[in-house]
Amino acid sequence: MFHNKQKKINLHLVVRKFKKMDSEVPPYLYIGSGNTIHAKGNKPITIEMELEHKVPASLYPALNDKV
Numbered sequence: 001m002f003h004n005k006q007k008k009i010n011l012h013l014v015v016r017k018f019k020k021m022d023s024e025v026p027p028y029l030y031i032g033s034g035n036t037i038h039a040k041g042n043k044p045i046t047i048e049m050e051l052e053h054k055v056p057a058s059l060y061p062a063l064n065d066k067v
Contacts, residue, residue, distance in 0.1 A: 004035055004036050005036075011033060011034055011049065012031075012032070012034075013030075013031040013032060013049060013051065014028040014029065014031065015063075016029065029059055029063070031051065031059070032051050032055065033052045033053075035050050035052070036049055037049060
């Protein structure tokens, strides 16, 4: 994942708001492709990415609205 752009590795970001909701696992949301800016740690690893495009406005309610 480090230096993905130089290594010609495509990274895609998918997220979900909650691990579980009402005993069910919610679906992942596709955010877009991006490139690694910084990464640290190991199990878990924290990755800072720069997205190639802005997050689609249609995803903001799913990511920000309270349940």
